[in-house]
Amino acid sequence: MIEASRIAQSIGFTLDRFIKNNQDQFQFATGELSQLLRDIALASKVVKREVNKAGLIDIMGPIGSSNSGGESQQKLDVLANIRFTRALSKGGEVCALISEETESFVDLNNEGKYVIAIDPLDGSSNIDVNVSIGTIFSIYRRKSSVGKAIAEEDILQKGSEQVAAGYVLYGSSTMLVYTTGHGVNGFTYEPTLGEYFLSHPDMKIPRQGKIYSINEGQSNHFPKSIELYVKYCKDNNYSARYIGSLVADFHRNLLKGGIYIYPQTLEHTTGKLRLMYECNALAFVIEQAGGKASDGQNRILDITPKSLHQRTPFLVGSIEMVEKAEEIRG
Ligand code: AHM
Ligand code: MG
Numbered sequence: 001m002i003e004a005s006r007i008a009q010s011i012g013f014t015l016d017r018f019i020k021n022n023q024d025q026f027q028f029a030t031g032e033l034s035q036l037l038r039d040i041a042l043a044s045k046v047v048k049r050e051v052n053k054a055g056l057i058d059i060m061g062p063i064g065s066s067n068s069g070g071e072s073q074q075k076l077d078v079l080a081n082i083r084f085t086r087a088l089s090k091g092g093e094v095c096a097l098i099s100e101e102t103e104s105f106v107d108l109n110n111e112g113k114y115v116i117a118i119d120p121l122d123g124s125s126n127i128d129v130n131v132s133i134g135t136i137f138s139i140y141r142r143k144s145s146v147g148k149a150i151a152e153e154d155i156l157q158k159g160s161e162q163v164a165a166g167y168v169l170y171g172s173s174t175m176l177v178y179t180t181g182h183g184v185n186g187f188t189y190e191p192t193l194g195e196y197f198l199s200h201p202d203m204k205i206p207r208q209g210k211i212y213s214i215n216e217g218q219s220n221h222f223p224k225s226i227e228l229y230v231k232y233c234k235d236n237n238y239s240a241r242y243i244g245s246l247v248a249d250f251h252r253n254l255l256k257g258g259i260y261i262y263p264q265t266l267e268h269t270t271g272k273l274r275l276m277y278e279c280n281a282l283a284f285v286i287e288q289a290g291g292k293a294s295d296g297q298n299r300i301l302d303i304t305p306k307s308l309h310q311r312t313p314f315l316v317g318s319i320e321m322v323e324k325a326e327e328i329r330g
């Protein structure tokens with residue numbers, strides 16, 4: 001664990017320098033994971049550039065196709081998927097790619113050591129109305145031997161096996177927040193220099209907050225326990241804040257303290273969010289920041305995925321709030 005003071009002294013470091021300085025945290029580090037993080041940062045800059053052009057050129061709106069979950073794909077969803085796939089395929093560090101936008105995983109047929117699960121552009125229904133969106137990523141070590149085809153054991157790994165994870169928030173500024181299991185650090189993009197700089201060292205979520213984030217329009221179909229927890233939030237004068245863009249809601253709650261919940265609903269009987277490329281990454285980040293993530297009963301990171309696009313109920317945020325929500329029974 002790097003000392004908080006050493007991290008604090010790194011404020012203003014470029015992402016590149018920070019990654020290089022902390023490379024010794026990775027067991028058996030050979031620089032590949034560092035390169036992979038740089039590839040993600042580079043792709044995010046390209047996506048950020050496209051996102052900022054929305055409204056000016058023809059990249060908004062649906063493209064007319066559906067993603068793995070049958071949801072309408074936006075032009076920027078597809079574009080972001082192409083940008084990340086290209087950036088991650090070229091370096092040779094990644095051997096397989098799992099994406100929200102593609103039905104099955106992509107075997108890159110190389111000697112890469114890492115498997116990556118990614119939601120290239122989450123919350124993309126918000127693009128047309130100029131609301132923050134994000135990219136979410138999880139990085140795992142390959143388990144099968146190099147030279148063999150990618151196996152199920154490489155793909156369906158538990159969240160606890162992630163070696164790094166994070167997100168990019170395309171908001172009023174663009175931020176890259178990630179963890180390699182040694183705390184959470186946030187970098188802000190400086191557009192005139194084209195660089196990410198460390199702005200939020202060693203991020204910690206308050207143990208208790210006063211914000212709850214849930215789509216209350218679905219409340220007629222919440223499980224009883226969630227209905228009662230929402231009542232508890234109201235009885236305690238918590239504030240409701242829901243952007244409907246997971247990365248933005250998560251990031252705000254990480255900074256201020258709060259809880260985000262997407263439970264089972266009538267339409268999404270097992271929850272809406274995807275375990276492998278939405279929940280696991282954010283669960284790893286929140287635990288590293290001192291918070292908690294659960295499906296209501298089980299730790300998200302302990303769930304063994306049975307399929308690529310598996311959904312799960314998701315409760316994430318300040319530890320005392322998530323524990324309270326788990327404690328209330330319907
Ligand atoms: P997406 O992957 O299709 O973009 O959907 C995920 C999004 C999350 O960003 C957000 O928190 C949630 O769906 C909002 O869902 P709802 O509109 O049902 O509240
Ligand atoms: Mg998504």
